[in-house]
Amino acid sequence: MSAHSTAARLWMAVEDRLIPALRLTTHERAIYYHLLRRTRLVGRRMLRISRRQMACVSGLSTYTARQYFRLLARKQCIRFVDRGAAGCLLSVFLPDEILPRLPAGILADSASSGQLASLARRSPIALDAAGQPRAWPRTDHFRNENFRARILHRDCHRCFYCRRALHLGKWTLDHVVPIVRGGLDTASNLVACCVHCNWEKSFTPAAEFLKSLARKKILTPSRLRSRLHALRSLASAP
Ligand SMILES: [Zn+2]
Numbered sequence: 563m564s565a566h567s568t569a570a571r572l573w574m575a576v577e578d579r580l581i582p583a584l585r586l587t588t589h590e591r592a593i594y595y596h597l598l599r600r601t602r603l604v605g606r607r608m609l610r611i612s613r614r615q616m617a618c619v620s621g622l623s624t625y626t627a628r629q630y631f632r633l634l635a636r637k638q639c640i641r642f643v644d645r646g647a648a649g650c651l652l653s654v655f656l657p658d659e660i661l662p663r664l665p666a667g668i669l670a671d672s673a674s675s676g677q678l679a680s681l682a683r684r685s686p687i688a689l690d691a692a693g694q695p696r697a698w699p700r701t702d703h704f705r706n707e708n709f710r711a712r713i714l715h716r717d718c719h720r721c722f723y724c725r726r727a728l729h730l731g732k733w734t735l736d737h738v739v740p741i742v743r744g745g746l747d748t749a750s751n752l753v754a755c756c757v758h759c760n761w762e763k764s765f766t767p768a769a770e771f772l773k774s775l776a777r778k779k780i781l782t783p784s785r786l787r788s789r790l791h792a793l794r795s796l797a798s799a800p
Contacts, residue, residue, distance in 0.1 A: 569603060575657040583664060584637045589630050593620050594639050601654040612649035638663055641761055645731070663764050710735060714754045722753035723763065723772060723789070724780050736760045738768045738796060750796055768793055 576598075581591060596619045600609050611619075616627040631650075634640045638660050644651040713735060719728050722736070736755040739745030755763075763771040769790060776786040 572598070572603070572656065579661060580639075580657040583661060584639070586637070586639075587630075589620055589622065590634055590637070590639075593627075593630055594634060597640060597652065597654045598656075601652075602656055608643060608651055608653050610646075610649050610651045615649065638764060642757070709749075713749060713752055716749075717754040719754070721756040721759055722792070723755055723759040723768075724775055725785065725789075726756050728754055728756060732757060734760050736763065738793070740765050753796070 576591075576594070580586070584590075586594065593616075597609070601607060613624045613628060616631055617624040620627040620630060622630065631640070631652075635642055639655055641653040641655070642650055643653050714728065714733070720726065721728055721733070733754055734757055735752045736759070737745045737747075738751050738753055745751045759771075759775075766774070772781065772786055772789045772793065775781045776783065781789060
């Protein structure tokens with residue numbers, strides 16, 4: 563297949579499937595297209611990009627640009643592999659790598675906007691006042707240092723899932739119920755976790771993810787029971 567037709571197929575997959583499924587905003591689309599151009603279209607999977615380059619690519623301030631990169635990471639389009647003085651090392655994914663990881667409800671959602679109301683009744687996808695999926699609500703919690711410190715302290719500075727010790731700059735907040743499933747940016751739905759678990763869990767329900775860690779011998783049976791108990795306690799917290 564020629565490079566031209568490969569690029570055309572990729573473009574159509576992004577336009578026809580990925581953007582509707584993830585409801586990518588204009589900024590997110592521009593950044594994603596740029597990253598595809600610099601990686602997958604030239605046979606690479608990763609690139610290193612500095613904060614300044616993030617701003618240049620998006621035409622935004624460095625702070626705002628980073629927020630959009632983080633949103634793309636939350637939507638599974640990219641993954642932060644490493645952070646260093648020279649910038650962030652990113653892995654960039656193709657629509658065919660991203661879409662199979664999405665919950666079935668989200669994919670059905672993009673297939674027919676007329677089915678949104680019935681989908682919302684059958685699944686926990688919240689709708690906004692305009693009847694559109696409230697899939698990516700944004701709050702200040704992710705960048706509120708006091709809030710993040712409280713969650714980290716509550717979770718004893720350990721990954722909520724695998725229980726590894728969390729170190730400065732090597733952890734993140736994870737939604738127990740993913741935002742795309744109607745989860746909120748509240749303390750009872752956010753846990754501290756390692757970057758690896760955050761990526762691996764993706765849209766998997768938290769209990770299922772914990773069981774997968776037990777199957778991989780990362781959690782012992784007794785540790786699994788205690789984590790499932792912690793999960794139930796979190797859900798019943800005010
Ligand atoms: Zn972990």
